[in-house]
Structures are given as structure tokens and as C-alpha cells.
Amino acid sequence: MEARHLPTIQDITSASKTIFGVACVTPLVEAPALSRRFGRQVFLKLECFQPTGAFKIRGAYNKISKVMESHVVAASSGNHGIAVAYSSHLLGKKCTIVVPENAVEEKIRRMEDFGAEIVKFGKYSDERGTKAKKLAKEYGAALVHPYDDPDIIAGQGTCGLEIVSQLKEFDSVIFPVGGGGLISGSSIAIKTKKPDVKVFGAEPEGAPKLHEALRAGHPITLESPKSIADGLIPNSVSELTFEAVKKHVDESFTVSDNHILAAVKLLLKDAHVLAEPSGAASLAVLLSTHDLSALGERVVIVVSGGNISLSLLSQLLSNR
Amino acid sequence: MEARHLPTIQDITSASKTIFGVACVTPLVEAPALSRRFGRQVFLKLECFQPTGAFKIRGAYNKISKVMESHVVAASSGNHGIAVAYSSHLLGKKCTIVVPENAVEEKIRRMEDFGAEIVKFGKYSDERGTKAKKLAKEYGAALVHPYDDPDIIAGQGTCGLEIVSQLKEFDSVIFPVGGGGLISGSSIAIKTKKPDVKVFGAEPEGAPKLHEALRAGHPITLESPKSIADGLIPNSVSELTFEAVKKHVDESFTVSDNHILAAVKLLLKDAHVLAEPSGAASLAVLLSTHDLSALGERVVIVVSGGNISLSLLSQLLSNR
Numbered sequence: 001m002e003a004r005h006l007p008t009i010q011d012i013t014s015a016s017k018t019i020f021g022v023a024c025v026t027p028l029v030e031a032p033a034l035s036r037r038f039g040r041q042v043f044l045k046l047e048c049f050q051p052t053g054a055f056k057i058r059g060a061y062n063k064i065s066k067v068m069e070s071h072v073v074a075a076s077s078g079n080h081g082i083a084v085a086y087s088s089h090l091l092g093k094k095c096t097i098v099v100p101e102n103a104v105e106e107k108i109r110r111m112e113d114f115g116a117e118i119v120k121f122g123k124y125s126d127e128r129g130t131k132a133k134k135l136a137k138e139y140g141a142a143l144v145h146p147y148d149d150p151d152i153i154a155g156q157g158t159c160g161l162e163i164v165s166q167l168k169e170f171d172s173v174i175f176p177v178g179g180g181g182l183i184s185g186s187s188i189a190i191k192t193k194k195p196d197v198k199v200f201g202a203e204p205e206g207a208p209k210l211h212e213a214l215r216a217g218h219p220i221t222l223e224s225p226k227s228i229a230d231g232l233i234p235n236s237v238s239e240l241t242f243e244a245v246k247k248h249v250d251e252s253f254t255v256s257d258n259h260i261l262a263a264v265k266l267l268l269k270d271a272h273v274l275a276e277p278s279g280a281a282s283l284a285v286l287l288s289t290h291d292l293s294a295l296g297e298r299v300v301i302v303v304s305g306g307n308i309s310l311s312l313l314s315q316l317l318s319n320r
Numbered sequence: 321m322e323a324r325h326l327p328t329i330q331d332i333t334s335a336s337k338t339i340f341g342v343a344c345v346t347p348l349v350e351a352p353a354l355s356r357r358f359g360r361q362v363f364l365k366l367e368c369f370q371p372t373g374a375f376k377i378r379g380a381y382n383k384i385s386k387v388m389e390s391h392v393v394a395a396s397s398g399n400h401g402i403a404v405a406y407s408s409h410l411l412g413k414k415c416t417i418v419v420p421e422n423a424v425e426e427k428i429r430r431m432e433d434f435g436a437e438i439v440k441f442g443k444y445s446d447e448r449g450t451k452a453k454k455l456a457k458e459y460g461a462a463l464v465h466p467y468d469d470p471d472i473i474a475g476q477g478t479c480g481l482e483i484v485s486q487l488k489e490f491d492s493v494i495f496p497v498g499g500g501g502l503i504s505g506s507s508i509a510i511k512t513k514k515p516d517v518k519v520f521g522a523e524p525e526g527a528p529k530l531h532e533a534l535r536a537g538h539p540i541t542l543e544s545p546k547s548i549a550d551g552l553i554p555n556s557v558s559e560l561t562f563e564a565v566k567k568h569v570d571e572s573f574t575v576s577d578n579h580i581l582a583a584v585k586l587l588l589k590d591a592h593v594l595a596e597p598s599g600a601a602s603l604a605v606l607l608s609t610h611d612l613s614a615l616g617e618r619v620v621i622v623v624s625g626g627n628i629s630l631s632l633l634s635q636l637l638s639n640r
Contacts, residue, residue: 027347032371048592051352265630272368272594272626306592310585310637317634 006244007154009161009192012185015062015151016158022090023057023158024050028166028300033270038286041298043170044267045163048275048306052110054231055159055182055304056083056146062155063144064091071096071141075128077103079231079305080146085116096141098132100124106309125234147181148238153188160186163300164193171296174282176304177201177210177252179234180241186302187248198294201245201252202281204260207233210252213242228257231278231305251294255284261316262287267303276308326564327474329481329512332505335382335471336478342410343377343478344370348486348620353590358606361618363490364587365483368595368626372430374551375479375502375624376403376466382475383464384411391416391461395445395452397423399551399625400466405436416461418452420444426629445554467501468558473508480506483620484513491616494602496624497521497530497572499554500561506622507568518614521565521572522601524580527553530572533562548577551598551625571614575604581636582607587623596628 007015026046034042047055060083064072071094074084081097088095095116099108100123108118121131136143145152159182163173173190175183187199201210204227213219219242225233237245245252255263263280266287267273275283282301286292327335346366354362367375380403384392391414394404401417408415415436419428420443428438441451456463465472479502483493493510495503507519521530524547533539539562545553557565565572575583583600586607587593595603602621606612 024349024352027349027366029344029347029369031369032344033373046347046592049349049351053353053592268594268633269630272366272373274588274592274594310589313588314634314637317630318638 004240005150006240007150007157007185007188009189011150011154012157012161012189015154016161018065019058019061019155019158022061025162026050028163031271037270038292040292040295043167043298043300044271044273045159045300045302046273047159047302047304048273048279052079052082052086053305053307054079054083054279055156056080057086058158059152059155059181060084060144061087061090063149063151064088064093066151067142069140069142070094071139072144073098073132073136073139073141074144074146075132076146077230078107079307081116082107082110084144085111085114088116089114096135096139098128098135100128104309107307147179148240150240152181153185153241153244155185156182157185157189159302160189164190167300170197170298170300172198172200173300173302174200174202174285175302176229176232176278176281177203178232178278180210180237180245182304183249184241184244188244191248198250198296199248200250200285202285203252203254204229204232204281205254205256208254209234209236210245211254213237214246214252218242229260229278229281231276232281253285253289255281255288259284259288264308264316273303274306274308274313275303276305279303279305324560325470326560327470327477327505327508329509331470331474332477332481332509335474336481338385339378339381339475339478342381345482346370348483351591357590358612360612360615363487363618363620364591364593365479365620365622366593367479367622367624368593368599372399372402372406373625373627374399374403374599375476376400377406378478379472379475379501380404380464381407381410383469383471384408384413386471387462389460389462390414391459392464393418393452393456393459393461394464394466395448396466397550398427399627401436402427402430404464405431405434408436409434416455416459418448418455420448424629427627467499468560470560472501473505473561473564475505476502477505477509479622480509484510487620490517490618490620492518492520493620493622494520494522494605495622496549496552496598496601497523498552498598500530500557500565502624503569504561504564508564511568518570518616519568520570520605522575522605523572524549524552524601525574525576528574529554529556530565531574533557534566534572538562549580549598549601551596552601573605573609575601575608579604579608584628584636593623594626594628595623596625599623599625
């Protein structure tokens, strides 16, 4: 078993070479209408432009390119599963994704498009994880965890590395937080290159795993996390991601589902970008916080994904 | 009166310096899901990310920065008016926009936000144009035409100039066509730098002014142009824009309103980008043409604007 230590800036730089040509260097653009609205420069890092529609491809491809086994297994109802399926397809590996019984057909179809075998099992994340572990053992396959893995964290860290190379001066960055893979890897890159930049998390009020962990000083397990932002509801961060976060992340803000949905609409209207609710949680911070001074004059909003179904979007727009 | 000659590549390069820091160098990104769908590399040039939501800021700012008068007048129901208002605001000039009596409130509000005086007049483009001319004379103001002007054309040409600097190798570019300002200026830049690249137009079946002009060999005037793409329905291109188009544009394809709306949805779903119908006409070509071989292996789709109201978008999504 490989060593379980956090990736260094060298690991992240190396990951960015590994994923070159597979994951995109996504655009980092100012959104002038948002800048006017919030009285400070607002930049968007558009991870929704990744080939799989979300940042997850960074970590998944970095991990799977290092795996010796010819078969990989993952548990996921969404973006991680799509990224693992796509990476396995590119790397010529067999791929099995364990999805919940009630998974969205659209997402399953995308995994199948990349040749993944789909196993429907249970309803909860824990059940899926256990099933995936079992299957991996049975198949002699590698299990690809969505965030609790140094190679996944290093891959997601390339997002932060890109930000510091794309923008000379900025004061803060806000990342949506699920299990903490994106913010932990990226905060290592950002604080190494620009120690003065503030790094913030954004998570749903109904799933404040990082906010609570930062208060407690250690990962805590939530009873029943719940949010419209279905990518941000693991019941805890991991020991590994928390180790980086504790050191490098300044604060994790919680936002209501209403503010998350308002942020999805605002990104459409003011920036012409389609984000999924999980991907817009970062912008929701600007809608729900009265005092934005902690963000400084130049804030980078990471729009981590865009895989919202058009039927959900349609509902959202008609409930105005 | 200034000379009425087409801009040269030097004029376009000079325009790109003039507009630097005002108009954005918009991202040019591959949309992998569209590439997979259409069996060739599909790149998007995202003019919907401009500060005013459409490419028009390029020409308007270039023109108005050269104007001696302290007051400018323009006729427009949409993106040109917003761009003229924004540019005037930045350059400290007074601004009057003549809009149709039935103009969309949302767009009027955006012009007013930038300090423009709004004059509602008539319903048709011709009436507005005449009224604007009259007002300009009365005010001693400069009239800013949306496309029939060398400085406007040079400004819009910076879009083409950026494309050739952003992408090393590509086979074709498709531009939405209204009065022809964008495609004429950009085709000068593209064919000067890359003579082998094909330049195509896309216009609504209900407003095929360029398609017909290319057949006739001179600009023609349409009786009653009509389309959901409200930015693409002038009744003719101008002598000036046609002069460039005749020389540099390979073909102008016509697309149905249904294909335009399908392209708006596809950009949302596959690329997570919000385009207005006029801005998506270029992608509609790929939906309506059976034989895509003329486009080559690498096609750039110019998404010229994103100012669609969320209520129209909502209607569009619920009519699935």
C-alpha cells in the first residue's frame, strides 16, 4: 500500500503534466457584471468547461494513470463516476461504477457512454462505498476513492496551481466543498505560491462537514447531510483532506439552498455560464454574506461543475 | 467626412490596442462534448463573456474613442445600444439610444444603467435609423451605426485577430451574420493571417440577406426579415461590409429558427454556455447540415452574444 501523505507542490506540478491534454486548462475570466454587482473584481474559474463537465477529471485521471490494475472500481452517483469512466476509457482500463438505485438516468448514460459497467446498489453513500470495496476485491481491481487519496488530491490541486499561474494578483479564492479533495489540493498549491491569498470553502447549510470540523479541530461525521447541491453532501471530510485544510484554509462558509439556486441563476444571467448547484455554492457566499470585506478587492470564484439536467434547470427558472 | 474604405489588418491591430482592457480577450475553448457529437474538433469563441454580453463592445468602443463630439447617438433595440451606452459611459460622453416602442425592458434598463438617455420611437429599424440621424443633427452629436462604418468593422475584426492568435491550426470559422460587421472585419484579419482557413456565415432562413447578396453579387434588401434571432434581422448588409465579405467569405449558410433554438439548448447542455439565439446561429449550422466535410476537422464556432432573458430561456426549456 502506498504512503498516505499529503501531496507536495512537486506532486501537484507533476500531476499537471500527467493530465495535460486530458483535463483542460480551464479559462479564468473576470465577470464584469458580477464585479459591478459586488463592488469588487469577481473572477470565475470555469471547471464546468472540463471534458466531463466538472473538476473531477483532474484527480481521476492522475490517479488512474498510476494504477497498475487493468480494472478500476468507484462508487459515485455523479461527477466522480463520470470522470473515472472517462479516464478509464482513455487509459484502456475496465471500469465499474457503483451508483445508487435512484441515480439520475442522464448521469448513468454518460458513464455508460464511456464504456463503464454500472452496478446499482442501495441509496446511501456508505452502502455504495462498502459495495465498491467488495467488488474491487472480488475483481482484483483498484478502488478509486473520490477524495481520500493523495493522487486524487494532487490532481485536484492542479486547479489551484492554474489559478496562480493565470492571475497575477488576487486576494481570495472560494471553492465548493464536498469531501475536500479540491480545496485541500488547491490550497496547498495556492498557499505555497501565494501565502497571502485567503482560501475559503463554501458548503451547504445542510451539510457543513468542513465548517464543523474546523470548529472541532478534527473531522466530524454528520447525521444526515442534505442539500440541493448533491455533490457537496458526503457526511465528512477525510483525515487526509482535513490535514491540508486545517493548515491552509482560512474559513468555510455555509450557504442556504436558496442562495445556491440564486447563484445558479445569477451565473446564467450575469456571466452566461451554466453551473450545477454544487458548482455555484462558491458564488452563493457573495449572495449570503453582508460583509464581503474578508474577500478583498479581487476574488476568484471556482465554478466546480456544470452537470445540471435541463429539466432541473427548467424547474428552477420557472419558480421565479 | 472620413474616407469610407475597409479597414486593413493594421487598422484592426490598432483597434485591438484601443479596446485593450475594455473589451475582453474572450476565451477560445474546445467543447469536448460537441467535438464527440460532431466528429471533429469544435472550438467556441465566447463573445458572450464580453462586459456587455456580446461582441458589439469591440466596434462601439473603437469607434467612440475616435469621435470628437461629446455626445453620441445610436439606433438599436439591443446589443449595439448596450455597447454604445457602456463605451460612452467609459469615455465620458453623453449618449442617446433610439429604441423601438416595443423594446425589451431588460435591455433598456441595461442601457440606462450606463447612463444612456432612451428615446422610444416606432417599431421598425428604418424608422429608428432616420430618427437617430435627425437627433444626432439636432444635438450636434456623432451617429454610431451598428455596422456600416470602417471603425466599427475594424473593432469587430479584433475578434478574428484574436482567434488566429489563440489557435494555431484550424480549418474553418463560422460567424453569425446580422449587418455583416463582425464577419467582414474578422474575415479580413483571418484571411490575411491564415489564407487557407474557410470563413462561413450563419443567418436565419427568415433573414438571408448575406446569402442572397452573395448569389446576386451585390447587397439586396429583404422585404420583411423575421427570426427568433433578433440580432440577425437587418434587411440588408451594407456596401462596405459586403465588399469584404465578397472577397473573404466562402459561404453563408441559412438555418431555421428551430435549429437556432436547438443550438441554444445544446450549448447549455454540452458546453455549459448560455447564448442568445443570435449568438447560437453559428452552432445551428452543424445541426442543420448533413455533410459537415466543408468545415474540416477543426471548426471555430463564434458564440457572438449571450443576452437572452431568463424568461425566454425558461419558455425554451419548458417546450421540450
